[in-house]
Amino acid sequence: MEFDTVIHGGTLVTASETSKGDIGIRDGRIVALAESLPGGERRIDAGGRLVMPGGIEAHAHIAQESSSGIMGADDYLSGSISAAFGGNSSFIPFAAQHRGQSIDDVIATYDQRAARSVIDYSYHLIVTDPTAEVLEDQLPRAFKRGITSFKVFMTYDMMNIGDGGMLDILTVARAHGAITMVHAENNDMIKWMNKRLAAADLTEPKYHAISRPELAEEEAINRAVSLAKLVDAPLFIVHVSTAGGAAIVQREKLAGTRLFAETCPQYLALTREKLDQPGMEGAKFVCSPPLRDAETQEALWRHVQAGTFESVSSDHAPYRFDDTGKFMNGRDTPYPKIANGMPGIAARLPYLFSEGVVKGRISLNEFVALSSTNAAKTFGVTKKGGLAPGMDADIAIWNPEVTRNTTLADQHDNMDYTPFEGMELTGVPEIVLNRGAIIVEHGELKCQEGQGRFVPRAPVDLGKGRGYLAKELDPVRNFGARIAP
Ligand SMILES: [Zn+2]
Numbered sequence: 001m002e003f004d005t006v007i008h009g010g011t012l013v014t015a016s017e018t019s020k021g022d023i024g025i026r027d028g029r030i031v032a033l034a035e036s037l038p039g040g041e042r043r044i045d046a047g048g049r050l051v052m053p054g055g056i057e058a059h060a061h062i063a064q065e066s067s068s069g070i071m072g073a074d075d076y077l078s079g080s081i082s083a084a085f086g087g088n089s090s091f092i093p094f095a096a097q098h099r100g101q102s103i104d105d106v107i108a109t110y111d112q113r114a115a116r117s118v119i120d121y122s123y124h125l126i127v128t129d130p131t132a133e134v135l136e137d138q139l140p141r142a143f144k145r146g147i148t149s150f151k152v153f154m155t156y157d158m159m160n161i162g163d164g165g166m167l168d169i170l171t172v173a174r175a176h177g178a179i180t181m182v183h184a185e186n187n188d189m190i191k192w193m194n195k196r197l198a199a200a201d202l203t204e205p206k207y208h209a210i211s212r213p214e215l216a217e218e219e220a221i222n223r224a225v226s227l228a229k230l231v232d233a234p235l236f237i238v239h240v241s242t243a244g245g246a247a248i249v250q251r252e253k254l255a256g257t258r259l260f261a262e263t264c265p266q267y268l269a270l271t272r273e274k275l276d277q278p279g280m281e282g283a284k285f286v287c288s289p290p291l292r293d294a295e296t297q298e299a300l301w302r303h304v305q306a307g308t309f310e311s312v313s314s315d316h317a318p319y320r321f322d323d324t325g326k327f328m329n330g331r332d333t334p335y336p337k338i339a340n341g342m343p344g345i346a347a348r349l350p351y352l353f354s355e356g357v358v359k360g361r362i363s364l365n366e367f368v369a370l371s372s373t374n375a376a377k378t379f380g381v382t383k384k385g386g387l388a389p390g391m392d393a394d395i396a397i398w399n400p401e402v403t404r405n406t407t408l409a410d411q412h413d414n415m416d417y418t419p420f421e422g423m424e425l426t427g428v429p430e431i432v433l434n435r436g437a438i439i440v441e442h443g444e445l446k447c448q449e450g451q452g453r454f455v456p457r458a459p460v461d462l463g464k465g466r467g468y469l470a471k472e473l474d475p476v477r478n479f480g481a482r483i484a485p
Pocket of ligand 1: 059060061315316317
Protein backbone atom coordinates (compact mmCIF):
# COMPACT_ATOMS: atom_id res chain seq x y z
CA MET A 1 0.00 0.00 0.00
CA GLU A 2 1.37 3.41 -0.96
CA PHE A 3 1.21 6.31 1.47
CA ASP A 4 1.50 10.03 0.89
CA THR A 5 2.76 10.41 4.43
CA VAL A 6 3.85 8.08 7.20
CA ILE A 7 4.12 9.37 10.77
CA HIS A 8 6.71 7.07 12.25
CA GLY A 9 7.69 6.00 15.71
CA GLY A 10 5.43 8.15 17.84
CA THR A 11 3.24 7.45 20.84
CA LEU A 12 -0.32 7.43 19.50
CA VAL A 13 -2.89 8.82 21.91
CA THR A 14 -6.66 8.77 21.47
CA ALA A 15 -9.47 9.41 23.92
CA SER A 16 -9.39 5.73 24.88
CA GLU A 17 -5.94 4.29 24.10
CA THR A 18 -2.21 4.93 24.15
CA SER A 19 0.09 2.83 21.97
CA LYS A 20 3.33 2.95 19.96
CA GLY A 21 3.05 2.86 16.22
CA ASP A 22 2.94 4.38 12.76
CA ILE A 23 0.15 6.14 10.90
CA GLY A 24 -0.22 5.84 7.12
CA ILE A 25 -1.99 8.68 5.31
CA ARG A 26 -3.31 8.78 1.75
CA ASP A 27 -5.53 11.39 0.07
CA GLY A 28 -6.01 13.25 3.32
CA ARG A 29 -7.29 10.26 5.25
CA ILE A 30 -5.74 7.87 7.74
CA VAL A 31 -5.57 4.55 5.88
CA ALA A 32 -3.38 2.40 8.12
CA LEU A 33 -2.24 2.05 11.72
CA ALA A 34 0.45 -0.49 12.52
CA GLU A 35 3.48 -1.09 14.72
CA SER A 36 5.61 -0.22 11.74
CA LEU A 37 4.74 0.96 8.23
CA PRO A 38 7.12 1.07 5.26
CA GLY A 39 7.37 3.75 2.60
CA GLY A 40 5.56 7.04 2.41
CA GLU A 41 6.48 9.84 0.02
CA ARG A 42 7.06 11.87 3.15
CA ARG A 43 8.10 10.33 6.46
CA ILE A 44 7.65 12.32 9.65
CA ASP A 45 9.85 11.12 12.49
CA ALA A 46 7.73 11.25 15.65
CA GLY A 47 10.20 9.55 18.00
CA GLY A 48 9.74 10.88 21.52
CA ARG A 49 6.61 12.72 20.45
CA LEU A 50 2.87 12.35 21.17
CA VAL A 51 0.69 11.86 18.09
CA MET A 52 -2.88 12.91 18.81
CA PRO A 53 -6.05 13.89 16.95
CA GLY A 54 -5.74 17.57 16.08
CA GLY A 55 -7.66 19.84 18.41
CA ILE A 56 -11.20 20.87 17.49
CA GLU A 57 -11.88 24.35 18.80
CA ALA A 58 -15.63 24.46 19.43
CA HIS A 59 -15.97 28.03 20.72
CA ALA A 60 -14.34 30.91 18.86
CA HIS A 61 -15.46 34.27 17.52
CA ILE A 62 -13.77 34.77 14.16
CA ALA A 63 -14.55 37.60 11.72
CA GLN A 64 -17.67 38.28 13.76
CA GLU A 65 -19.28 41.65 14.38
CA SER A 66 -20.52 42.27 17.91
CA SER A 67 -24.11 43.43 18.35
CA SER A 68 -22.73 46.95 18.73
CA GLY A 69 -21.12 46.60 15.32
CA ILE A 70 -17.40 46.19 15.99
CA MET A 71 -15.47 43.50 14.18
CA GLY A 72 -13.14 41.21 16.12
CA ALA A 73 -9.43 41.48 15.29
CA ASP A 74 -9.08 37.99 13.79
CA ASP A 75 -10.43 37.03 10.39
CA TYR A 76 -10.51 33.44 9.16
CA LEU A 77 -6.92 33.64 8.00
CA SER A 78 -5.30 34.92 11.19
CA GLY A 79 -7.79 33.08 13.41
CA SER A 80 -7.19 29.73 11.73
CA ILE A 81 -3.40 30.23 11.70
CA SER A 82 -3.49 31.01 15.42
CA ALA A 83 -5.66 27.95 16.03
CA ALA A 84 -3.22 25.74 14.11
CA PHE A 85 -0.20 27.04 16.03
CA GLY A 86 -2.14 26.07 19.14
CA GLY A 87 -2.54 22.45 18.03
CA ASN A 88 -5.94 22.64 16.32
CA SER A 89 -6.73 20.97 12.98
CA SER A 90 -10.25 22.35 12.72
CA PHE A 91 -12.61 24.75 14.42
CA ILE A 92 -16.27 25.71 14.71
CA PRO A 93 -16.60 29.50 15.07
CA PHE A 94 -19.94 31.29 15.17
CA ALA A 95 -21.96 32.72 12.30
CA ALA A 96 -23.98 35.44 13.98
CA GLN A 97 -27.42 36.63 12.97
CA HIS A 98 -28.17 40.17 14.02
CA ARG A 99 -31.78 41.29 14.26
CA GLY A 100 -33.46 41.69 10.91
CA GLN A 101 -30.97 39.49 9.02
CA SER A 102 -31.97 36.29 7.27
CA ILE A 103 -30.07 33.14 8.19
CA ASP A 104 -29.37 32.47 4.50
CA ASP A 105 -27.62 35.84 4.18
CA VAL A 106 -25.67 35.22 7.38
CA ILE A 107 -24.37 31.89 6.11
CA ALA A 108 -23.48 33.36 2.70
CA THR A 109 -21.51 36.12 4.42
CA TYR A 110 -19.58 33.71 6.62
CA ASP A 111 -18.91 31.38 3.67
CA GLN A 112 -17.07 34.26 2.03
CA ARG A 113 -15.13 35.12 5.17
CA ALA A 114 -14.24 31.52 5.95
CA ALA A 115 -12.87 30.78 2.48
CA ARG A 116 -9.52 32.09 3.75
CA SER A 117 -9.21 29.52 6.55
CA VAL A 118 -6.11 27.30 6.67
CA ILE A 119 -7.95 24.59 8.65
CA ASP A 120 -11.33 22.92 8.21
CA TYR A 121 -14.30 24.70 9.71
CA SER A 122 -18.00 24.68 10.38
CA TYR A 123 -20.22 27.22 12.11
CA HIS A 124 -22.54 27.33 15.06
CA LEU A 125 -25.36 29.69 14.11
CA ILE A 126 -26.14 32.45 16.58
CA VAL A 127 -29.87 33.14 16.43
CA THR A 128 -31.10 36.48 17.77
CA ASP A 129 -34.28 36.95 15.77
CA PRO A 130 -36.41 33.79 15.78
CA THR A 131 -39.18 34.96 13.44
CA ALA A 132 -41.62 32.46 11.94
CA GLU A 133 -39.61 32.47 8.70
CA VAL A 134 -36.40 31.76 10.58
CA LEU A 135 -37.97 28.93 12.57
CA GLU A 136 -39.94 27.31 9.76
CA ASP A 137 -37.76 27.78 6.67
CA GLN A 138 -34.34 29.24 7.31
CA LEU A 139 -33.16 27.06 10.19
CA PRO A 140 -34.30 23.83 8.49
CA ARG A 141 -32.33 24.92 5.40
CA ALA A 142 -29.25 25.52 7.54
CA PHE A 143 -29.59 22.02 9.04
CA LYS A 144 -29.74 20.52 5.55
CA ARG A 145 -26.40 22.19 4.81
CA GLY A 146 -24.91 20.43 7.82
CA ILE A 147 -25.03 23.29 10.30
CA THR A 148 -26.42 21.30 13.20
CA SER A 149 -25.86 23.54 16.18
CA PHE A 150 -26.75 27.06 17.12
CA LYS A 151 -26.43 29.36 20.02
CA VAL A 152 -28.83 31.61 21.86
CA PHE A 153 -28.22 34.28 24.46
CA MET A 154 -30.06 34.82 27.73
CA THR A 155 -28.24 38.10 28.25
CA TYR A 156 -27.38 41.28 26.27
CA ASP A 157 -30.44 43.32 25.18
CA MET A 158 -29.53 43.04 21.49
CA MET A 159 -29.12 39.26 21.57
CA ASN A 160 -31.34 37.86 24.30
CA ILE A 161 -34.41 36.08 22.89
CA GLY A 162 -36.38 35.46 26.07
CA ASP A 163 -37.65 32.17 27.48
CA GLY A 164 -40.38 31.82 24.85
CA GLY A 165 -37.89 32.36 22.03
CA MET A 166 -35.64 29.72 23.55
CA LEU A 167 -38.48 27.21 23.73
CA ASP A 168 -39.22 27.81 20.03
CA ILE A 169 -35.62 27.29 19.02
CA LEU A 170 -35.10 24.26 21.25
CA THR A 171 -38.19 22.70 19.68
CA VAL A 172 -37.04 23.31 16.09
CA ALA A 173 -33.56 22.04 16.97
CA ARG A 174 -34.89 18.86 18.44
CA ALA A 175 -37.14 18.19 15.47
CA HIS A 176 -34.13 18.33 13.12
CA GLY A 177 -31.47 16.71 15.28
CA ALA A 178 -29.61 19.90 16.12
CA ILE A 179 -28.19 20.98 19.46
CA THR A 180 -28.87 24.34 21.07
CA MET A 181 -26.03 26.13 22.84
CA VAL A 182 -26.70 28.81 25.40
CA HIS A 183 -24.88 31.73 27.00
CA ALA A 184 -26.57 31.54 30.40
CA GLU A 185 -26.57 34.70 32.50
CA ASN A 186 -29.62 36.47 33.94
CA ASN A 187 -30.03 39.70 31.93
CA ASP A 188 -32.18 41.59 34.42
CA MET A 189 -29.93 40.84 37.39
CA ILE A 190 -26.95 42.23 35.48
CA LYS A 191 -28.81 45.33 34.29
CA TRP A 192 -29.99 46.00 37.83
CA MET A 193 -26.45 45.66 39.14
CA ASN A 194 -25.15 47.95 36.40
CA LYS A 195 -27.66 50.63 37.34
CA ARG A 196 -26.78 50.43 41.04
CA LEU A 197 -23.04 50.48 40.42
CA ALA A 198 -23.35 53.42 38.00
CA ALA A 199 -25.42 55.36 40.54
CA ALA A 200 -22.65 54.83 43.10
CA ASP A 201 -20.04 55.88 40.49
CA LEU A 202 -18.36 52.47 40.62
CA THR A 203 -17.40 52.01 36.98
CA GLU A 204 -13.77 50.89 36.85
CA PRO A 205 -12.98 47.55 35.13
CA LYS A 206 -12.98 45.64 38.43
CA TYR A 207 -16.71 46.28 38.85
CA HIS A 208 -17.36 44.22 35.74
CA ALA A 209 -16.97 41.05 37.85
CA ILE A 210 -19.20 42.41 40.60
CA SER A 211 -21.91 43.37 38.10
CA ARG A 212 -22.24 39.79 36.86
CA PRO A 213 -22.52 37.72 40.05
CA GLU A 214 -22.24 33.94 40.18
CA LEU A 215 -25.96 33.81 40.97
CA ALA A 216 -26.73 35.34 37.57
CA GLU A 217 -25.08 32.37 35.87
CA GLU A 218 -26.45 29.75 38.23
CA GLU A 219 -30.03 31.01 37.88
CA ALA A 220 -29.80 31.13 34.10
CA ILE A 221 -28.26 27.65 33.78
CA ASN A 222 -31.02 26.26 35.94
CA ARG A 223 -33.64 28.03 33.81
CA ALA A 224 -32.06 26.98 30.51
CA VAL A 225 -31.99 23.36 31.63
CA SER A 226 -35.64 23.58 32.71
CA LEU A 227 -36.64 24.99 29.31
CA ALA A 228 -34.72 22.25 27.49
CA LYS A 229 -36.31 19.58 29.66
CA LEU A 230 -39.81 20.92 29.00
CA VAL A 231 -39.38 20.25 25.29
CA ASP A 232 -37.02 17.24 25.63
CA ALA A 233 -34.26 18.95 23.66
CA PRO A 234 -30.50 18.48 24.06
CA LEU A 235 -28.69 21.53 25.40
CA PHE A 236 -25.06 22.66 25.54
CA ILE A 237 -24.05 25.22 28.20
CA VAL A 238 -21.12 27.29 26.96
CA HIS A 239 -18.34 28.74 29.14
CA VAL A 240 -19.50 27.55 32.58
CA SER A 241 -17.63 29.77 35.04
CA THR A 242 -19.13 28.94 38.45
CA ALA A 243 -19.04 26.02 40.86
CA GLY A 244 -22.81 26.32 41.28
CA GLY A 245 -23.40 26.19 37.53
CA ALA A 246 -21.13 23.16 37.13
CA ALA A 247 -22.93 21.42 39.98
CA ILE A 248 -26.27 21.87 38.18
CA VAL A 249 -24.77 20.36 35.02
CA GLN A 250 -23.39 17.40 36.97
CA ARG A 251 -26.66 16.80 38.80
CA GLU A 252 -28.74 16.97 35.63
CA LYS A 253 -26.43 14.62 33.73
CA LEU A 254 -26.84 12.14 36.54
CA ALA A 255 -30.61 12.52 36.22
CA GLY A 256 -30.41 11.60 32.54
CA THR A 257 -30.89 15.06 31.02
CA ARG A 258 -29.32 15.38 27.55
CA LEU A 259 -26.97 18.08 28.73
CA PHE A 260 -23.48 19.04 27.57
CA ALA A 261 -21.12 21.74 28.79
CA GLU A 262 -17.72 23.33 28.51
CA THR A 263 -15.50 25.58 30.54
CA CYS A 264 -12.56 27.68 29.32
CA PRO A 265 -8.88 28.14 30.25
CA GLN A 266 -9.48 31.68 31.50
CA TYR A 267 -11.81 30.41 34.24
CA LEU A 268 -9.23 27.79 35.25
CA ALA A 269 -6.15 30.02 34.98
CA LEU A 270 -7.09 33.60 35.86
CA THR A 271 -8.94 35.29 38.71
CA ARG A 272 -10.93 38.51 38.96
CA GLU A 273 -7.91 40.20 40.58
CA LYS A 274 -6.68 40.66 36.99
CA LEU A 275 -9.47 43.22 36.56
CA ASP A 276 -8.20 45.26 39.50
CA GLN A 277 -5.06 46.86 38.09
CA PRO A 278 -3.89 50.45 37.73
CA GLY A 279 -5.43 52.50 34.93
CA MET A 280 -7.38 50.56 32.33
CA GLU A 281 -5.12 47.49 32.28
CA GLY A 282 -8.02 45.48 33.72
CA ALA A 283 -9.95 46.02 30.46
CA LYS A 284 -7.84 43.23 28.93
CA PHE A 285 -9.58 40.81 31.26
CA VAL A 286 -13.17 41.94 30.71
CA CYS A 287 -15.07 38.93 29.42
CA SER A 288 -18.51 37.48 30.13
CA PRO A 289 -19.15 35.59 32.25
CA PRO A 290 -16.41 37.31 34.25
CA LEU A 291 -13.33 35.84 35.87
CA ARG A 292 -14.05 34.45 39.35
CA ASP A 293 -11.90 33.54 42.39
CA ALA A 294 -9.30 30.90 43.26
CA GLU A 295 -11.82 28.71 45.05
CA THR A 296 -13.96 28.58 41.90
CA GLN A 297 -10.91 27.62 39.84
CA GLU A 298 -10.33 24.62 42.08
CA ALA A 299 -13.96 23.58 41.88
CA LEU A 300 -13.95 23.89 38.07
CA TRP A 301 -10.80 21.77 37.82
CA ARG A 302 -12.49 19.09 39.93
CA HIS A 303 -15.43 19.17 37.50
CA VAL A 304 -13.01 18.81 34.57
CA GLN A 305 -11.60 15.75 36.32
CA ALA A 306 -15.05 14.37 37.14
CA GLY A 307 -16.29 14.55 33.53
CA THR A 308 -18.83 17.34 34.02
CA PHE A 309 -17.49 19.11 30.93
CA GLU A 310 -17.26 17.63 27.44
CA SER A 311 -14.74 20.23 26.34
CA VAL A 312 -12.40 22.96 27.43
CA SER A 313 -12.86 25.66 24.76
CA SER A 314 -11.13 28.98 24.27
CA ASP A 315 -14.04 31.41 23.71
CA HIS A 316 -11.50 33.34 21.61
CA ALA A 317 -13.03 36.83 21.31
CA PRO A 318 -10.24 39.07 20.08
CA TYR A 319 -10.65 42.76 20.88
CA ARG A 320 -7.40 44.68 20.76
CA PHE A 321 -6.30 46.93 23.61
CA ASP A 322 -6.99 50.03 21.49
CA ASP A 323 -9.78 52.07 19.89
CA THR A 324 -10.66 49.31 17.39
CA GLY A 325 -11.44 46.90 20.23
CA LYS A 326 -11.61 47.27 23.99
CA PHE A 327 -11.89 51.07 23.81
CA MET A 328 -14.33 51.44 20.92
CA ASN A 329 -16.31 53.74 23.24
CA GLY A 330 -13.27 55.70 24.45
CA ARG A 331 -10.32 55.12 26.75
CA ASP A 332 -11.82 55.96 30.11
CA THR A 333 -15.09 54.31 29.43
CA PRO A 334 -17.16 52.76 32.25
CA TYR A 335 -16.86 48.94 32.38
CA PRO A 336 -20.22 48.17 30.67
CA LYS A 337 -18.91 49.90 27.51
CA ILE A 338 -15.62 48.00 27.30
CA ALA A 339 -15.67 45.34 24.54
CA ASN A 340 -16.28 41.96 26.08
CA GLY A 341 -13.96 39.07 25.46
CA MET A 342 -10.36 37.91 25.38
CA PRO A 343 -8.19 35.96 22.96
CA GLY A 344 -6.91 32.45 23.63
CA ILE A 345 -7.33 30.13 20.64
CA ALA A 346 -3.60 29.33 20.51
CA ALA A 347 -3.20 29.10 24.28
CA ARG A 348 -6.09 26.71 24.97
CA LEU A 349 -4.35 23.39 24.36
CA PRO A 350 -0.85 24.26 25.62
CA TYR A 351 -2.53 25.48 28.83
CA LEU A 352 -4.72 22.37 29.17
CA PHE A 353 -1.80 20.07 28.43
CA SER A 354 0.57 21.73 30.87
CA GLU A 355 -1.80 22.41 33.75
CA GLY A 356 -3.84 19.26 33.10
CA VAL A 357 -1.59 16.45 31.90
CA VAL A 358 1.85 17.62 33.06
CA LYS A 359 0.54 18.53 36.52
CA GLY A 360 -1.24 15.18 36.79
CA ARG A 361 -4.81 16.47 36.97
CA ILE A 362 -5.99 14.61 33.84
CA SER A 363 -4.67 11.73 31.76
CA LEU A 364 -3.38 12.06 28.20
CA ASN A 365 -6.50 10.28 27.00
CA GLU A 366 -8.70 12.74 28.87
CA PHE A 367 -6.74 15.56 27.26
CA VAL A 368 -7.63 14.18 23.82
CA ALA A 369 -11.27 13.81 24.81
CA LEU A 370 -11.49 17.37 26.17
CA SER A 371 -9.57 18.93 23.28
CA SER A 372 -10.98 17.07 20.30
CA THR A 373 -12.95 13.82 20.52
CA ASN A 374 -15.86 15.02 22.62
CA ALA A 375 -16.37 18.11 20.45
CA ALA A 376 -16.47 15.85 17.38
CA LYS A 377 -19.08 13.61 18.98
CA THR A 378 -21.20 16.37 20.46
CA PHE A 379 -21.33 18.46 17.30
CA GLY A 380 -21.56 15.73 14.68
CA VAL A 381 -18.07 15.97 13.19
CA THR A 382 -17.99 12.34 12.15
CA LYS A 383 -14.57 12.18 10.41
CA LYS A 384 -12.47 13.96 13.01
CA GLY A 385 -11.45 13.61 16.63
CA GLY A 386 -9.83 10.16 16.39
CA LEU A 387 -6.95 8.20 14.90
CA ALA A 388 -8.49 5.37 12.90
CA PRO A 389 -8.57 4.23 9.28
CA GLY A 390 -11.16 6.26 7.39
CA MET A 391 -10.83 9.35 9.59
CA ASP A 392 -9.47 12.63 8.25
CA ALA A 393 -5.72 12.89 8.84
CA ASP A 394 -6.20 15.77 11.29
CA ILE A 395 -3.26 15.19 13.59
CA ALA A 396 -1.20 17.16 16.09
CA ILE A 397 2.30 15.99 16.99
CA TRP A 398 3.37 17.29 20.38
CA ASN A 399 6.71 17.55 22.09
CA PRO A 400 5.69 16.94 25.72
CA GLU A 401 9.03 18.02 27.19
CA VAL A 402 9.62 21.57 25.98
CA THR A 403 8.85 24.36 28.43
CA ARG A 404 8.32 27.93 27.31
CA ASN A 405 6.97 31.18 28.63
CA THR A 406 3.80 32.24 26.88
CA THR A 407 4.32 35.28 24.66
CA LEU A 408 2.16 37.29 22.31
CA ALA A 409 4.39 36.23 19.38
CA ASP A 410 3.61 32.54 20.04
CA GLN A 411 -0.10 33.22 19.60
CA HIS A 412 0.18 34.17 15.90
CA ASP A 413 -3.10 36.07 16.06
CA ASN A 414 -3.90 39.70 15.23
CA MET A 415 -3.94 40.72 18.87
CA ASP A 416 -1.77 43.17 20.79
CA TYR A 417 -1.85 41.23 24.07
CA THR A 418 -2.37 37.76 25.45
CA PRO A 419 -4.06 37.31 28.82
CA PHE A 420 -1.72 34.37 29.41
CA GLU A 421 1.48 36.45 28.99
CA GLY A 422 4.45 35.00 30.86
CA MET A 423 2.72 31.80 31.94
CA GLU A 424 5.25 28.96 31.96
CA LEU A 425 3.79 26.00 30.06
CA THR A 426 5.25 22.58 29.24
CA GLY A 427 4.32 20.81 26.00
CA VAL A 428 4.27 22.28 22.50
CA PRO A 429 2.37 21.22 19.38
CA GLU A 430 5.24 21.00 16.85
CA ILE A 431 3.51 19.72 13.73
CA VAL A 432 -0.19 20.09 12.90
CA LEU A 433 -1.90 18.44 9.94
CA ASN A 434 -5.30 19.09 8.41
CA ARG A 435 -6.48 16.35 6.04
CA GLY A 436 -2.88 15.17 5.62
CA ALA A 437 -1.46 18.59 4.74
CA ILE A 438 1.12 20.08 7.10
CA ILE A 439 -0.27 23.39 8.35
CA VAL A 440 2.43 24.35 10.84
CA GLU A 441 5.78 22.73 11.47
CA HIS A 442 8.28 23.77 14.17
CA GLY A 443 6.98 27.30 14.47
CA GLU A 444 6.48 27.94 10.75
CA LEU A 445 3.35 28.19 8.66
CA LYS A 446 3.57 25.65 5.84
CA CYS A 447 0.35 26.04 3.92
CA GLN A 448 -1.52 28.44 1.70
CA GLU A 449 -4.52 30.57 2.56
CA GLY A 450 -7.74 28.68 1.85
CA GLN A 451 -6.50 25.16 2.62
CA GLY A 452 -9.46 24.64 4.97
CA ARG A 453 -12.82 23.33 3.85
CA PHE A 454 -16.34 23.58 5.19
CA VAL A 455 -17.32 20.43 7.11
CA PRO A 456 -21.01 19.49 6.93
CA ARG A 457 -21.97 17.99 10.26
CA ALA A 458 -24.29 15.12 11.10
CA PRO A 459 -27.46 15.54 13.14
CA VAL A 460 -26.85 14.99 16.84
CA ASP A 461 -27.99 11.73 18.35
CA LEU A 462 -31.29 12.59 19.99
CA GLY A 463 -31.25 9.63 22.31
CA LYS A 464 -34.29 8.91 24.39
CA GLY A 465 -36.53 11.76 25.41
CA ARG A 466 -37.32 11.97 29.08
CA GLY A 467 -40.98 12.43 28.34
CA TYR A 468 -41.57 15.85 29.81
CA LEU A 469 -43.16 17.23 26.65
CA ALA A 470 -46.84 16.48 26.21
CA LYS A 471 -46.96 13.86 23.51
CA GLU A 472 -49.63 15.74 21.56
CA LEU A 473 -47.01 18.46 21.02
CA ASP A 474 -44.07 16.20 20.24
CA PRO A 475 -43.12 16.20 16.55
CA VAL A 476 -40.24 13.78 17.02
CA ARG A 477 -42.10 10.93 18.61
CA ASN A 478 -45.45 11.45 16.94
CA PHE A 479 -45.18 13.03 13.53
CA GLY A 480 -41.93 11.63 12.20
CA ALA A 481 -40.47 15.08 11.56
CA ARG A 482 -36.96 14.00 12.43
CA ILE A 483 -34.58 14.14 9.51
CA ALA A 484 -32.71 10.88 9.01
CA PRO A 485 -28.90 11.16 9.32
ZN1 LIG B 1 -18.18 33.21 23.18
